[in-house]
Amino acid sequence: MKVGLKTQILPVDEAALAAAARMLAEGGLVAFPTETVYGLGADATNPAAIARLYQAKGRPAFNPLIAHVYDLEAGLRIGRFDAPALALAEAFWPGPLTLVLPKPGDCAVADLATAGLDTVAIRVPAHKVARQILRAFGGPVVAPSANLSGHVSPTTAAHVQSDLEGLIDLIIEGGPVEVGVESTIVGCFEEAMLLRPGGVPRDEIERVLGYKLKQPALDADHDTSQPLAPGMLASHYAPRSRVRLRAETVEAGEALLAFGPKMPPGSDGAAAVMNLSARGDLTEAAANLFGYLRALDAKAARAIAVMPIPQEGLGEAINDRLRRAAMGRE
Numbered sequence: 001m002k003v004g005l006k007t008q009i010l011p012v013d014e015a016a017l018a019a020a021a022r023m024l025a026e027g028g029l030v031a032f033p034t035e036t037v038y039g040l041g042a043d044a045t046n047p048a049a050i051a052r053l054y055q056a057k058g059r060p061a062f063n064p065l066i067a068h069v070y071d072l073e074a075g076l077r078i079g080r081f082d083a084p085a086l087a088l089a090e091a092f093w094p095g096p097l098t099l100v101l102p103k104p105g106d107c108a109v110a111d112l113a114t115a116g117l118d119t120v121a122i123r124v125p126a127h128k129v130a131r132q133i134l135r136a137f138g139g140p141v142v143a144p145s146a147n148l149s150g151h152v153s154p155t156t157a158a159h160v161q162s163d164l165e166g167l168i169d170l171i172i173e174g175g176p177v178e179v180g181v182e183s184t185i186v187g188c189f190e191e192a193m194l195l196r197p198g199g200v201p202r203d204e205i206e207r208v209l210g211y212k213l214k215q216p217a218l219d220a221d222h223d224t225s226q227p228l229a230p231g232m233l234a235s236h237y238a239p240r241s242r243v244r245l246r247a248e249t250v251e252a253g254e255a256l257l258a259f260g261p262k263m264p265p266g267s268d269g270a271a272a273v274m275n276l277s278a279r280g281d282l283t284e285a286a287a288n289l290f291g292y293l294r295a296l297d298a299k300a301a302r303a304i305a306v307m308p309i310p311q312e313g314l315g316e317a318i319n320d321r322l323r324r325a326a327m328g329r330e
């Protein structure tokens with residue numbers, strides 16, 4: 001139900017950025033674009049604001065949040081960086097990489113935001129609007145994707161509005177995002193470990209580390225009591241429609257999420273067709289993924305048939321999100 005708050009929607013300009021920083025300081029909830037997906041920001045040091053954020057999203061409180069900061073220097077104040085963590089921060093920040101680090105005793109990020117874990121997730125986003133808001137606000141901002149819990153992540157301000165209007169204070173409208181899948185999450189413990197594939201491909205991270213990323217235990221995301229990256233619960237990205245992966249043909253009544261220049265048999269009779277990238281480009285496909293899933297979901301087709309996507313570069317993150325979308329309603 002869309003009740004309660006009057007949600008302001010402002011296009012980006014000086015006044016809008018100042019309003020965003022002021023509302024954050026007052027404990028408000030502000031949605032803004034990052035290069036990966038739109039985020040829903042709250043003051044990371046304000047437990048009341050964070051409680052409101054969990055409530056607005058309908059998000060289980062055991063699912064911790066990423067603290068967004070303006071630069072590495074600000075990151076150093078809230079997390080304990082070892083040498084590999086520093087190397088990764090220097091190579092990829094600002095950008096779509098989140099580091100999970102030991103949380104120092106005097107960390108300003110509220111325990112509610114880290115769900116009581118002794119680690120903290122930190123990211124320095126690259127999007128100009130996100131950076132301007134972080135600089136104006138001057139402290140860490142927790143920002144999950146700005147969707148209702150369980151929905152597909154928002155890549156436009158309109159997606160945010162359709163999920164959260166009436167539940168949050170402000171939406172900063174900054175156009176469609178560039179990357180389209182969430183940040184890669186790397187846990188920097190004894191050895192760096194891939195907690196979530198995302199906007200920085202695995203091989204680029206491994207090149208900087210000089211070794212292969214460790215893989216968390218396969219069943220980590222089914223253990224809801226103490227998951228490794230708890231937001232990786234299977235149902236996290238579920239559309240309402242059934243999602244059928246690695247489709248080689250389109251069946252009657254299905255919508256098609258295509259990839260590449262060659263359409264599969266049956267596509268002429270599809271309820272709807274959207275092509276993630278007709279030229280088979282994985283970067284373009286990532287940017288289109290969540291928007292196209294939302295659009296096909298709205299067709300209420302029998303199912304969404306998804307063509308195979310190569311498991312290389314950004315394909316790993318795309319396939320991860322698609323797998324979760326397919327599992328969500330089973």
Ligand code: TXA
Pocket residue numbers: 034036037038039040063064065066096098100114117119120121123125143144145146181182183185195196228229230231232
């Ligand atoms: O690209 C992104 O990362 C976007 C934009 C808005 O920055 N944010 C995002 O946040 O995807 P969210 O809340 O939708 O996903 C955060 C993920 C969750 O899977 C959560 O469990 C994990 O990060 N996470 C946060 N803190 C963690 C921690 N201390 N240890 C392990 N996983 C953590």
Ligand code: MG
Pocket residue numbers: 144145153231
């Ligand atoms: Mg999310």
